[in-house]
Amino acid sequence: MIVVAGEALVDLIVGIDGRLEAVPGGGPFNVARTISRLNIPCRFLARISTDQFGRRLMSQLDADGVDLSLVVETDDPTTLAIAELDRHGGATYRFYVDGTSAAGLNTADLAPDLLSGVSALHVGTLGLVLEPSAATLTRVVEAAPSNVIVMTDPNCRPQVISNRQTYEDRLGRVLARTDIVKVSRDDLAYLAPGVPLETAASDLLRRGPCVVLLTDGPADVRIVTPGGTVSMPVAKTTVVDTVGAGDAFGGAFL
Numbered sequence: 001m002i003v004v005a006g007e008a009l010v011d012l013i014v015g016i017d018g019r020l021e022a023v024p025g026g027g028p029f030n031v032a033r034t035i036s037r038l039n040i041p042c043r044f045l046a047r048i049s050t051d052q053f054g055r056r057l058m059s060q061l062d063a064d065g066v067d068l069s070l071v072v073e074t075d076d077p078t079t080l081a082i083a084e085l086d087r088h089g090g091a092t093y094r095f096y097v098d099g100t101s102a103a104g105l106n107t108a109d110l111a112p113d114l115l116s117g118v119s120a121l122h123v124g125t126l127g128l129v130l131e132p133s134a135a136t137l138t139r140v141v142e143a144a145p146s147n148v149i150v151m152t153d154p155n156c157r158p159q160v161i162s163n164r165q166t167y168e169d170r171l172g173r174v175l176a177r178t179d180i181v182k183v184s185r186d187d188l189a190y191l192a193p194g195v196p197l198e199t200a201a202s203d204l205l206r207r208g209p210c211v212v213l214l215t216d217g218p219a220d221v222r223i224v225t226p227g228g229t230v231s232m233p234v235a236k237t238t239v240v241d242t243v244g245a246g247d248a249f250g251g252a253f254l
Helices: 027-037 053-065 133-143 163-173 184-191 197-205 245-253
Strands: 001-007 009-014 020-025 042-044 048-051 072-074 080-085 091-096 122-124 147-155 182-185 211-216 219-225 229-230
Touching: 001 027, 009 053, 020 027, 020 053, 027 042, 027 122, 027 245, 042 133, 072 182, 122 245, 133 163, 133 219, 147 245, 182 184, 182 197, 182 245, 184 197, 184 211, 197 211, 197 219, 211 245
Parallel strands: 001 042, 001 122, 009 080, 048 072, 122 147, 147 182, 182 211
Antiparallel strands: 009 020, 080 091, 211 219, 219 229
């Protein structure tokens, strides 16, 4: 059993032609769906709205076989992300988070046996930014039993990070208990500006993880460990858009 903790939201995807499409999303939401669609038992810990968007999120998770027993329902409106696509399928994000569903997860919402019988815990994205959810999930990570693999995907969203130092301090606490961290070129550009990619990835090993997965679009995935770096080629594909690509990779790896 794998527990994925974080946010579920709706991506309002704006195409280059200006058309708008509402798509269920959120990094952890995508990870949970990936794991479950690969026939691995998965529970999703998140706060999801009872509004129409929230009902759609719940329906999609249920259709993919995700265990919803840890989901906390709320009347707060669904968190929204505006994803504007460029001609290569890349996305630029803007977020509407104040007073919305994803932010409000508290320790009182947690099941006492949250990680009982669990093999792995995955956290990341806005779940490590929005308060009080971020503080709640940080405590969950720090309290994870030693036999639970912890995987973290910062999936940094600078547009939502109001205090960089607070975010970095919290991420440092999470990384100290993380076994596997998945980062992209964009993540490292934010976390370690001006530092060469592999150097920045190797530096993460000194903060706690024993494996760093570095994704870089169509370039090779680099697996960085204390024993060295291995590169794996990325399968060639026709890109429609890149929304959720890193989430699917992380979920499939775990």
